[in-house]
Amino acid sequence: MIMKQAATAILGLLGAVGIARAQDADPPAPAPPNPPPAGRSVSWVKLVPNIADDQKQIWTFPARLTHDHYWAPFLGVVAITAGLVAADPWTDKPFRNTNAFHGFNSVLSGTYTSIGIAAVPASLYAIGLWRKDSYARDTALLVGEAVGDSEILATVLKTADRRMRPGEVPANGDLSDTWFESPGGVKVGHGGFPSGHEIAAFSVATVIARRYGKHRRWVPVVAYGLAAAVGFSRVTTLAHFPSDVFLGAALGYSVSRFAVLR
Numbered sequence: 001m002i003m004k005q006a007a008t009a010i011l012g013l014l015g016a017v018g019i020a021r022a023q024d025a026d027p028p029a030p031a032p033p034n035p036p037p038a039g040r041s042v043s044w045v046k047l048v049p050n051i052a053d054d055q056k057q058i059w060t061f062p063a064r065l066t067h068d069h070y071w072a073p074f075l076g077v078v079a080i081t082a083g084l085v086a087a088d089p090w091t092d093k094p095f096r097n098t099n100a101f102h103g104f105n106s107v108l109s110g111t112y113t114s115i116g117i118a119a120v121p122a123s124l125y126a127i128g129l130w131r132k133d134s135y136a137r138d139t140a141l142l143v144g145e146a147v148g149d150s151e152i153l154a155t156v157l158k159t160a161d162r163r164m165r166p167g168e169v170p171a172n173g174d175l176s177d178t179w180f181e182s183p184g185g186v187k188v189g190h191g192g193f194p195s196g197h198e199i200a201a202f203s204v205a206t207v208i209a210r211r212y213g214k215h216r217r218w219v220p221v222v223a224y225g226l227a228a229a230v231g232f233s234r235v236t237t238l239a240h241f242p243s244d245v246f247l248g249a250a251l252g253y254s255v256s257r258f259a260v261l262r
Helices: 002-024 045-061 061-068 073-091 102-107 110-131 134-161 196-212 218-236 242-261
Strands: none
Touching: 002 110, 045 061, 045 134, 045 242, 061 242, 073 242, 102 218, 110 134, 110 196, 110 218, 134 196, 134 242, 196 218, 196 242
């Protein structure tokens, strides 16, 4: 019963980022706190074409590195990811033989986090309809677009690297030999690198934080804090290595900020 109540509380917090706009002002249709992204039109009809255009931006990004001056952050992400990959066999071991995170893992299981991630844009869109708030509706659609873009990217990478998850490595197995070893052969999205939950969580958090964070300083803290909690849960449940989670967070942020919101 306690676990169910805790799970409900977590999902409520995830949805709170979406419904904050409804609690903030008395007028039925207040002015948007931040201006919509210039030149970026979003709707249900344009959702698929926008995702297609985003994918072009994402996959051609390496060709624009020298022009867009993104070398420093790009190399930073690569270096940190490489360091975490090298350290994964040691950083993951403390979570393999402990029950200290049992309650935490019960609340932030893969199923509950998926529901929570989906609850944010759904609740935001519903509130936008209820309050006739086009800014909230557009934000919800941008969240959906960002998650779609991120999951496409993650699926391609997972299929290519076929990395084993920590829970798939035998008790005395070699944690440093996990690449191209995922059980079941080549399957779409079957690998563990990067984390699909974390790339989605940071995609949602980034759109919410960028669209609502200017005048509500607590929104980015809550949004990114919850996304980080999702990532930590993927490590404690042995679903992912720390490097899987870090790259998922970095990609989710980058896709949302630079491809979706631009």
